[in-house]
Amino acid sequence: MADFLSQSSVIWFLIGLVLILLELVVPGLVLVFFGVGAWVTALVCLFLEPSLNTQLFIFLISSVTSLALLRRAIKRKYMDIGSPEGELEDEYIGQTAVAITGFGAGTLGKVLFKGANWEAISDQPVTEGQQLKITGYKSIRLTVEPLN
Numbered sequence: 001m002a003d004f005l006s007q008s009s010v011i012w013f014l015i016g017l018v019l020i021l022l023e024l025v026v027p028g029l030v031l032v033f034f035g036v037g038a039w040v041t042a043l044v045c046l047f048l049e050p051s052l053n054t055q056l057f058i059f060l061i062s063s064v065t066s067l068a069l070l071r072r073a074i075k076r077k078y079m080d081i082g083s084p085e086g087e088l089e090d091e092y093i094g095q096t097a098v099a100i101t102g103f104g105a106g107t108l109g110k111v112l113f114k115g116a117n118w119e120a121i122s123d124q125p126v127t128e129g130q131q132l133k134i135t136g137y138k139s140i141r142l143t144v145e146p147l148n
Contacts, residue, residue: 012042037063102128
């Protein structure tokens with residue numbers, strides 16, 4: 001059991017690393033906080049030799065605490081596209097995009113806007129290469145209409 005406790009800080013560090021890397025694949029901004037909890041546990045194990053039950057308790061408490069305290073603030077700062085005040089409205093609404101693919105009314109297509117590919121939807125058919133006006137957005141999907 002002594003070998004396990006001496007290696008537990010490395011094990012917790014690797015668990016944290018895996019959880020943080022999984023956050024890049026799995027959406028939701030949750031796993032990163034469990035990764036932080038694992039790293040907090042690794043730090044505690046580096047200086048102390050807590051029992052396995054204590055390690056699990058530290059992991060659980062630090063993970064849930066970081067999730068509760070930081071998730072909303074991080075999500076608001078880095079993941080919200082739109083804002084209630086409409087700060088970004090001028091950045092999208094009324095701007096011009098170019099259709100990368102043709103798509104029918106009510107179906108998804110791809111457009112180029114500010115050098116990036118975006119999903120887009122329109123109430124009218126769109127042809128490839130057509131200039132489009134952005135009339136709305138939600139997350140990563142633009143609502144567009146053909147320019148006349």
